[in-house]
Amino acid sequence: MSNNYQKGCARAAAGGKAAADCHILVVDDDRALRFLARKAFESEGFTVSEAGSGDEALATLAVMSIDCVLLDACMPGLSGFETAERIRTNTRLINVPIVMATGLDDEASIERAFIVGANDYVTKPINWQVLKKRMHSLIKQADVQARSGTANAEIDFILERGANTALILDGEGVIQSIDRYKPLPSSLDELLSLDACLFDCLPAESRPGALDAWRMGRRAESKGTFVMARPQGDRTFAAEVSFFKRESGDTLCLIRDFTDSYIAEQKIYTLANFDKVTGQVTSTLFVEQTAAALERDLVQKCETCICRIAVENYSALYDQLDRQGMQTVAKSIVQRIDMAFAEGCDWGLENQLQHPLIGRLSDHEFVVLLSAVKDPQLIESKVQTLAQGLLEPFTVNGYKVAVRTKVGFSGSAEGGHDAQTLIESARFACLEEPGNERGGLVRSFSPKVRERVAHRTQIEQLLRRDLERDRLHMHYQPKVSAQDLKLVGMEALIRWDNQEHGAISPAQFIPLAERVGLIEPLSEFVIDAVLNQSAEWINAGEVAVPVAINLPGSLLTRHGIVDALLQAISKRGLMPAQLEIEVTEGVMVERGSLAIAHLRQMREMGIRIAIDDFGTGYSSLSYLRDLPVDTLKIDRSFVSNLHQDNTALAIARAIVSVGHDIGLQVVAEGVENALQLARLREIGCDVIQGYYTGRPVSAEGFFDALNSTDVLGSAADIRACG
Ligand code: C2E
Ligand code: CA
Ligand code: CA
Numbered sequence: 023m024s025n026n027y028q029k030g031c032a033r034a035a036a037g038g039k040a041a042a043d044c045h046i047l048v049v050d051d052d053r054a055l056r057f058l059a060r061k062a063f064e065s066e067g068f069t070v071s072e073a074g075s076g077d078e079a080l081a082t083l084a085v086m087s088i089d090c091v092l093l094d095a096c097m098p099g100l101s102g103f104e105t106a107e108r109i110r111t112n113t114r115l116i117n118v119p120i121v122m123a124t125g126l127d128d129e130a131s132i133e134r135a136f137i138v139g140a141n142d143y144v145t146k147p148i149n150w151q152v153l154k155k156r157m158h159s160l161i162k163q164a165d166v167q168a169r170s171g172t173a174n175a176e177i178d179f180i181l182e183r184g185a186n187t188a189l190i191l192d193g194e195g196v197i198q199s200i201d202r203y204k205p206l207p208s209s210l211d212e213l214l215s216l217d218a219c220l221f222d223c224l225p226a227e228s229r230p231g232a233l234d235a236w237r238m239g240r241r242a243e244s245k246g247t248f249v250m251a252r253p254q255g256d257r258t259f260a261a262e263v264s265f266f267k268r269e270s271g272d273t274l275c276l277i278r279d280f281t282d283s284y285i286a287e288q289k290i291y292t293l294a295n296f297d298k299v300t301g302q303v304t305s306t307l308f309v310e311q312t313a314a315a316l317e318r319d320l321v322q323k324c325e326t327c328i329c330r331i332a333v334e335n336y337s338a339l340y341d342q343l344d345r346q347g348m349q350t351v352a353k354s355i356v357q358r359i360d361m362a363f364a365e366g367c368d369w370g371l372e373n374q375l376q377h378p379l380i381g382r383l384s385d386h387e388f389v390v391l392l393s394a395v396k397d398p399q400l401i402e403s404k405v406q407t408l409a410q411g412l413l414e415p416f417t418v419n420g421y422k423v424a425v426r427t428k429v430g431f432s433g434s435a436e437g438g439h440d441a442q443t444l445i446e447s448a449r450f451a452c453l454e455e456p457g458n459e460r461g462g463l464v465r466s467f468s469p470k471v472r473e474r475v476a477h478r479t480q481i482e483q484l485l486r487r488d489l490e491r492d493r494l495h496m497h498y499q500p501k502v503s504a505q506d507l508k509l510v511g512m513e514a515l516i517r518w519d520n521q522e523h524g525a526i527s528p529a530q531f532i533p534l535a536e537r538v539g540l541i542e543p544l545s546e547f548v549i550d551a552v553l554n555q556s557a558e559w560i561n562a563g564e565v566a567v568p569v570a571i572n573l574p575g576s577l578l579t580r581h582g583i584v585d586a587l588l589q590a591i592s593k594r595g596l597m598p599a600q601l602e603i604e605v606t607e608g609v610m611v612e613r614g615s616l617a618i619a620h621l622r623q624m625r626e627m628g629i630r631i632a633i634d635d636f637g638t639g640y641s642s643l644s645y646l647r648d649l650p651v652d653t654l655k656i657d658r659s660f661v662s663n664l665h666q667d668n669t670a671l672a673i674a675r676a677i678v679s680v681g682h683d684i685g686l687q688v689v690a691e692g693v694e695n696a697l698q699l700a701r702l703r704e705i706g707c708d709v710i711q712g713y714y715t716g717r718p719v720s721a722e723g724f725f726d727a728l729n730s731t732d733v734l735g736s737a738a739d740i741r742a743c744g
Pocket of ligand 1: 499515516527528572573604634635658691692693694711714718
């Protein structure tokens with residue numbers, strides 16, 4: 023027997039009715055059961071009467087004062103349910119506790135027992151020990167109710183609120199009565215015991231909430247509510263507990279089964295705060311946790327750090343792998359983060375470090391919260407390890423995949439003591455150009471980083487705006503034959519004259535456009551502008567030479583690009599041979615790539631293909647043979663050194679010779695003077711492009727400039743030099 027129970031008995035004996043004064047009516051058609059009941063109850067000191075049927079029970083109740091009825095549900099004649107219903111129609115008997123004994127442990131019978139007015143139920147075979155406890159509790163409760171006069175209005179109030187159980191608590195929170203209206207999940211119900219303080223009964227984690235609600239409820243006119251959850255097997259059950267101050271000064275506590283709402287809320291919480299794929303927290307919760315960590319660390323004089331990992335080639339990977347493949351990538355990234363921080367760190371021990379919290383902010387961004395950091399250098403070295411680990415190829419569906427990531431790091435000392443600011447600082451660090459800061463694979467935040475990134479962001483916004491408003495335009499630079507300086511082609515180069523910043527170099531904004539996803543609209547603008555211009559020149563009867571446009575690799579991998587280009591050409595009545603595409607060596611490196619396949623198709627249709635900046639990248643001359651290429655453009659860096667550097671001359675000569683060997687035309691870029699031109703002619707270069715033979719100029723000025731003294735004049739010089 024529990025101590026609570028003993029205490030309860032003593033108190034009942036002292037304050038309420040003594041057991042000997044309690045009269046129990048046992049109603050059952052089974053004589054053996056009545057006999058057992060009598061033995062059990064009499065041993066407890068109760069007085070016992072028996073009835074063999076419902077009618078007999080009603081007759082006994084009419085003449086005797088009964089404190090509690092044990093009523094068999096299944097009897098011939100009036101069933102227990104019907105008997106209970108009739109008892110309750112008698113106003114004198116409305117509060118007599120009834121315990122329904124059912125052989126049927128099914129929800130429906132139990133539900134029905136409560137509907138007809140039973141206060142509790144037991145299932146057969148009856149556990150007499152348990153039943154005796156319940157009898158005590160019910161009798162005491164009825165007694166308290168009788169004395170404090172629980173009004174019918176209060177019962178209505180309780181029922182209206184859908185309470186499963188109502189408790190009366192005294193000024194100290196001690197449970198005076200337990201009234202069960204509907205069954206509560208047993209893990210919750212078993213917490214309650216009569217004469218114990220409710221707050222002692224509750225699990226420790228629920229206590230603070232319960233006390234707050236209790237205090238709230240004790241104030242007149244207000245209600246205090248809290249929710250507590252308890253596991254039961256592999257499920258969790260929950261109850262909403264509300265407190266109301268009663269006129270008599272004690273407190274009514276209503277407990278309502280809240281499980282369904284609780285589970286729904288938990289589901290919503292999980293969906294909103296945890297990433298489905300990796301199980302890691304998402305943005306809101308991550309920010310909340312960071313804020314909490316910052317607050318703790320400020321007190322403890324520790325640093326809070328954020329590490330941010332962004333997948334750079336996310337969309338390219340998405341095209342290459344399917345959704346499931348991308349999920350594998352995300353899970354692997356989380357695994358690598360876990361591994362990097364797990365090794366050699368005594369989380370929560372010696373260093374008092376909090377275990378890192380991993381968050382997924384979007385499909386391609388991961389963050390790690392590192393709190394209670396006493397030694398930021400140790401953490402930075404861990405972040406380096408992580409960045410190193412991320413360089414390794416990932417295995418997806420049995421294939422090796424290169425996931426390009428950027429890792430940014432920010433500590434609260436420089437990055438800010440506000441959660442959003444600190445996380446944002448790590449993002450700034452991520453956006454920083456490599457090589458700008460201390461080097462290594464990790465970009466660390468500093469106020470300078472913020473400035474640089476902010477400037478870039480501003481340029482990005484301006485570019486976006488000006489692109490939309492058609493504020494960019496094209497310049498054209500002539501390509502001329504090395505031998506007779508006749509115009510053989512031209513290169514279209516984009517120009518941006520920004521109101522706020524003046525002319526901004528494409529060398530600055532093209533890489534930016536690539537990074538922020540503006541390169542596609544920008545390239546579309548270039549293609550349209552150049553093709554319109556070509557058509558205009560042809561219609562005006564100008565010399566029809568191929569015009570070259572620079573296309574980035576990312577555009578070349580786009581599905582449908584070949585058809586789109588061909589359509590754009592034929593729509594204007596142009597021939598494919600009037601267009602040349604310049605791509606950098608990098609695009610040509612991945613054999614079998616989609617970009618090369620597209621270039622091959624374009625070339626088969628008659629579009630010319632040139633490799634730009636040749637010699638600066640992956641120059642393996644031997645691989646050129648298999649590629650869809652017509653022209654090599656020797657990079658400006660070799661041309662500018664031609665007349666003074668023998669190595670540059672040797673490289674230029676090798677490029678021309680291999681190029682010719684496999685039938686390619688060779689163009690020299692950045693030719694600025696007659697000497698360079700002379701050398702290029704010597705080594706057999708075919709075409710010249712540079713300030714010497716013509717600067718990039720607007721379309722309107724192009725033919726005027728060409729026919730003016732510049733080029734013609736230089737032709738005379740060249741003849742002199744040659
Ligand atoms: P690029 O394709 O190598 O273009 C040649 C660059 O060299 C141009 O710079 C041109 O103005 C410059 N140049 C030409 N002759 C000389 C010379 O004799 N001396 C010197 N010092 N420079 C010379 P620009 O126009 O500033 O363009 C820079 C880069 O921006 C281009 O290099 C190209 O990669 C990119 N770009 C320019 N326009 C476009 C475009 O429409 N689309 C794309 N995707 N990229 C473009
Ligand atoms: Ca070019
Ligand atoms: Ca170039």
